[in-house]
Amino acid sequence: MEFVSMPTGQMRERIKEGLSHDPMATSLIELATEAQFSYNLQRSEATNQSPFEIVTGQQPFTPNAIATGYKGPNPTAYQFAKEWQEQHELARACLHKTRKRAKKWADQKRRDVNFEVGDLVLAKLSGILRNPYHKGLVQRYEGPFKVLKRVGTMAYRLELRPTIKAHHVFHVSLLKPYHQDEEELDRGKSHRAPVGVKVSYEKEIEAIHAERVVHRVGYRPRHEYLVQWKGLPESEGIWEPSGDLWQFRDKIDQFHSSRATRVSLELVGENVTDRQPMTEHNTIKAAKDYPYHVLGLLEDPNELIQSTLET
Known part of the structure; x- marks a missing residue:
């Protein structure tokens, strides 16, 4: 049986x-x-x-x-x-x-709510994500998120941010429609860290000098920026994860725009075929050589010692 x-x-x-x-x-x-x-x-x-x-x-x-x-x-x-x-x-x-x-x-308490693909909704994440704070200090709904697909008759698949480590299918009881303020677009906008990000800085960034992608076995690639904090010399710049720099999106955009302008100026009047291709190996090598350029060394100390011994 x-x-x-x-x-x-x-x-x-x-x-x-x-x-x-x-x-x-x-x-x-x-x-x-x-x-x-x-x-x-x-x-x-x-x-x-x-x-x-x-x-x-x-x-x-x-x-x-x-x-x-x-x-x-x-x-x-x-x-x-x-x-x-x-x-x-x-x-x-x-x-x-x-x-x-x-x-x-x-x-x-049940609501007969239907959403279409592309609608913006707010999702209740308080009972899904672990939060060290009291529930009275945490927003009940987060968002807005875009509806990607309807799953069955009572669930929807949402487009979540990469920082939210949760399943992307939600029951309709955990969703409610998002109504944007037409008069003031920034009204109600939260200035705290996004969901899933625990880091919040009270200092300012002086400049961003480089970026890199760190690959580790068994982990996802990690995108980092070489940050010079305000009041510190350039030689004391440290690598910060891109997800923790959510407060400084304007600085990141400024860094990318200035780098694109600098690269375009370097290509003017230059034989492009002679340039070394930008690969992952070259990017990591440039990041390793950066401290030597900051300290005023034109060459890697190991290479300088080797060339001295050969002469």
């Missing part, structure tokens, strides 16, 4: 709890057949049928489902059988009433 391969999480917990309360169970493996039989008896909310009814077309008889029409001469046995049947029917009626009452209160 094997009608289903894997029960739902709720049914699995119910079977596990029932087996743990059995005083005769020395091993859960010994009661696997009984547990499977019990699961195949349960009716699904979607089909209103049990696996037995779907596969065989009938529901097996169990002791609590058989009519207890005792007609013997013992009145005590007759009364016991009658009360047993009445208690069973009363329990079923109470469970049905409780289910209807729970559905009634749950439906009062």
Whole structure:
């Protein structure tokens, strides 16, 4: 007898709890057949049928489902059988009433909301992402995010930022439409760190001198910028992750624009075919050579010593 391969999480917990309360169970493996039989008896909310009814077309008889029409001469046995049947029917009626009452209160908070592909929505991430702060100090909804696709009838796939380490499919109950202020576009704009970024700087950037991509085995490539903080010399510049520099997007844009202008000026009147191609190896080598140029050394000290020994 094997009608289903894997029960739902709720049914699995119910079977596990029932087996743990059995005083005769020395091993859960010994009661696997009984547990499977019990699961195949349960009716699904979607089909209103049990696996037995779907596969065989009938529901097996169990002791609590058989009519207890005792007609013997013992009145005590007759009364016991009658009360047993009445208690069973009363329990079923109470469970049905409780289910209807729970559905009634749950439906009062449900909203019939539909989104189209391309719409901007706000997502509730407070119960998904871990946050060290109290829930009263954290925004309930984050965004806006663009709707990419509808998944099923009650979920949507969103375009999340790379800093948000969460699944990109959300139930409709965790979403609400985003309404942008038409008069002041910056009204309500948060100046705190984006979701997933814990770093916030209170100092200013003097200049950005270089960028690089760090590759490590087993990790994603890490994009970094060589930052000179205000009040420090250029020789004390340090590499900062690009995700932590969310407050200084204007400085990053200024660095890229100035570098593009500098490269275009260098190419004027130059034989482009003689230039060394910009590869990952050359970029990393340029980043390593940067401190020597800052300190006034035109050559790498190792290369300088080697050339001196050769002469």
